Amino acid sequence: MSYIEQLYDLKGKVAVIIGGTGELCSHMALGLAKAGVEVVLSGRNEDKGLAGVDMIEEAGGSAYFVATDLMEKGSLYALQDIVLERSGRIDILINGAGVNIGKPVFDTPTEDFQTVLDINLTATFQACQIFGQYFIEHSIPASIINLGSIAGMTPISNSFAYSASKAAIHNLTKNLAREWAENDIRVNTIIPGFFPSEQNQRALDETRILEILRQTPMSRFGNPEELIGLTLLLSSAKASSYITGSEFVIDGGFSTMSI
Numbered sequence: 271m272s273y274i275e276q277l278y279d280l281k282g283k284v285a286v287i288i289g290g291t292g293e294l295c296s297h298m299a300l301g302l303a304k305a306g307v308e309v310v311l312s313g314r315n316e317d318k319g320l321a322g323v324d325m326i327e328e329a330g331g332s333a334y335f336v337a338t339d340l341m342e343k344g345s346l347y348a349l350q351d352i353v354l355e356r357s358g359r360i361d362i363l364i365n366g367a368g369v370n371i372g373k374p375v376f377d378t379p380t381e382d383f384q385t386v387l388d389i390n391l392t393a394t395f396q397a398c399q400i401f402g403q404y405f406i407e408h409s410i411p412a413s414i415i416n417l418g419s420i421a422g423m424t425p426i427s428n429s430f431a432y433s434a435s436k437a438a439i440h441n442l443t444k445n446l447a448r449e450w451a452e453n454d455i456r457v458n459t460i461i462p463g464f465f466p467s468e469q470n471q472r473a474l475d476e477t478r479i480l481e482i483l484r485q486t487p488m489s490r491f492g493n494p495e496e497l498i499g500l501t502l503l504l505s506s507a508k509a510s511s512y513i514t515g516s517e518f519v520i521d522g523g524f525s526t527m528s529i
């Protein structure tokens with residue numbers, strides 16, 4: 271094994287990727303699979319999940335899809351049971367499911383605000399609790415990666431419910447890292463900037479795209495593949511052994527700009 275292979279040795283690990291049917295997490299999953307991880311793509315859309323499995327298998331990796339509805343807590347327990355039955359272990363959890371209603375404050379009924387919090391924040395908390403308990407009970411030196419957002423750092427127009435949920439995820443991650451460091455569980459946040467996806471393409475008109483690019487030193491959107499390097503780092507127990515409670519922004523410099 272080369273030095274790099276030893277440092278990033280992920281072979282035989284199993285990753286559960288909630289939101290793994292989405293644009294960003296399916297690529298994070300592909301990167302992990304190429305590094306030898308068996309990946310479990312979880313989300314609402316079976317067609318997308320199976321397409322993700324095909325993409326990974328074509329690349330020589332191993333993956334399967336498990337349908338999950340995050341509005342049902344039982345669904346996360348079922349996900350864990352299915353993965354343990356089929357794969358026998360879990361080492362990595364990625365919480366990447368997310369929704370954005372994209373409305374201003376006065377146009378947002380409390381039920382819509384609550385739905386965003388339920389899917390983005392509460393489900394992340396519950397997944398960490400359920401899988402964290404498994405990691406601790408089985409003394410597994412696990413890595414949990416939560417997906418935040420630059421909208422959770424500085425507010426972005428028409429995304430206040432989403433921003434609030436993501437700010438809370440950044441804080442939740444640090445709390446979990448503090449509580450579970452003694453159990454050898456590392457919990458970190460990846461904070462993406464603007465990446466093209468179904469969710470945000472609906473919200474981006476030409477004016478907004480120009481505003482974003484003007485504010486981005488690299489003058490372009492991110493490619494989902496550009497999340498893979500950091501995903502491999504944070505998943506590798508050896509390469510990131512002293513990294514927990516940290517936030518990693520990948521945004522082409524967007525959040526470094528003021529005027």
Ligand SMILES: NC(=O)c1ccc[n+]([C@@H]2O[C@H](COP(=O)([O-])OP(=O)(O)OC[C@H]3O[C@@H](n4cnc5c(N)ncnc54)[C@H](O)[C@@H]3O)[C@@H](O)[C@H]2O)c1
Nearest residue numbers: 289291292293294313314339340366367368419465467469
């Ligand atoms: N795309 C971006 O520019 C961007 C920027 C910052 C942060 N993020 C965050 O990164 C993560 C991935 O984003 P994406 O662009 O790939 O999103 P996406 O819309 O492509 O994927 C969202 C995922 O969430 C899952 N999901 C939503 N509601 C669910 C529910 N009720 N039950 C089960 N699964 C549900 C979907 O099945 C899908 O897998 C999200 O948390 C998002 O908020 C994305």
